[in-house]
Amino acid sequence: MRLTISEFARVVGLAPSALRFYDDCGLLPPAFVDAANGYRYYDRSQQPRARLLRDLREIDLPLPEVRIALDADPAEVADLVRSHLRTLEAKSTATRAAAERLLTQLVSHRTTAVIGGPELASAIRQVAPAAAGPSGGHAASAGGVGAGELEFVLSCVLIELSPEEITFVATDRYRLAVRTVRPVEFGGVAGRVLVRAEELAGVARWAAAGDVVRAEVDGGLRLVRGDESRELAVVDAEFPAYQQILDGLTPPACRVVVDRVGLLDVLVGRDVVAFDIDSESLRIGDEVKLDAIGSGAVRVGFTASLLAAALEASVGPDVLLEICEPARPVVVRSADQGTFTTLVMPVRLDG
Missing domain, CATH: 3.10.150.10 (DNA Polymerase III, subunit A, domain 2)
Structure with a gap:
């Protein structure tokens, strides 16, 4: 008994448009086409092939492999499906990782870096003294920086965080100190924060007592050592372009x-x-x-x-x-x- 394309579509779970597409691809031609009106008719014997085609496409098997599977024995089809599943799993893992990276960049500005405690303490002790003495002024904006504002900025330490290295920088205009430390772990996006040298120097001994210290940047700077933490305020200001000085040597x-x-x-x-x-x-x-x-x-x-x-x-x-x-x-x-x-x-x- 012949079935119209709509009837056959309902029986096998495929849309009539999909059946027309698979006919054009040569994967599932109708049993009969009326020459007068072009209507397609299908035979009930075509139902197993149509259902297999439907299931293979539902797992996103590429058409070239579907073409092979439709005429292969069950064992060969099973091998194709297993291989495709492995590909999907690997792609899913890579896609998930890429999506997580993208979401981290788009949604969260939080950056974390794990640094050896003694290394962090050493960097602080080496760089912080190069900052200018406390000025008691107000943080500079990103715009023009006046003399008083610059004095305040120079009383700070710039901390640049990236997966490759953490850089500490301080200057009082007559001296510039730069120290880099390799992070043990890094998460989030690269960034930079400016903190008061006086406050940073105050946590050096505390940091030295830990094997590692985790730096968390999310609006402020939080240093975590085991169950203890220290909060440091972040200064909203522009630090001098020290890299230009180094590059100009x-x-x-x-x-x-x-x-x-x-x-x-x-x-x-x-x-x-x-x-x-x-x-x-x-x-x-x-x-x-x-x-x-x-x-x-x-x-x-x-x-x-x-x-x-x-x-x-x-x-x-x-x-x-x-x-x-x-x-x-x-x-x-x-x-x-x-x-x-x-x-x-x-x-x-x-x-």
Whole structure:
């Protein structure tokens, strides 16, 4: 008995439009087509093929594989379905992960980073002293920054968070300190926050007591160590474009490695010091000479207290000085910790 396309569609659970499409594809042609009016008619014997076609399409099996399955034995069809399910599961996992990343970016501004406690404490102790002293002013807006507002901003530490590294930056215009730390874990989107140096310095000892500290940024900055946490207010202000300063540094004309503690001792009780540096020594007039290893030669002056602060924040027995020219920032690197860098402005020497 022949069935019209509408009748056959109801029996097998396919829409008439789908039957016309599968006819055009050659997957399920009707048993008879009336030449006079073009009406399609189906035979009841076609019902198993139509139902199989329906089920294969419901699991989104691609048409080329459907074509194979319709004429294959049940075992081959089962293998095709299992393989397709594995593909769907893998795609579902990837889709879910991508959707979660997208939702995190669109819906939540929360960023989390897990940092080693001692590393966090070390970064704070090295960078926070480079910030300007408290000004008692008000936070600057993203617009123009006045002198008082800039003074307030410079009393803060910039913290930049990304999956690759956490960067701590502070400056008082005469000194710039930068320290990077690799996060143990990272979640959310990259971002930056500005916090008062004084407040950040206050949690250094607390952070050092934990194996890890989790930093959570969501409107404010929350540091979590075990069951304890510390809340730090975030300053809404624009921090100076420090990266432009670093990128603008020219290759050093003179590089010298010198004893850090010995150089610190030389600076005690002095105001301004003039160094004559070459590849073998660092001299202050005829009174002091420190052995050095490096290249190039230069005469350069420093405010003793500024250079001493940079040396105190460094670690290890030696320190590396990189000098472009006497009037440009001098890079002070810790020989034992390449992730910490300080820039110190030299002073002009008479004569």
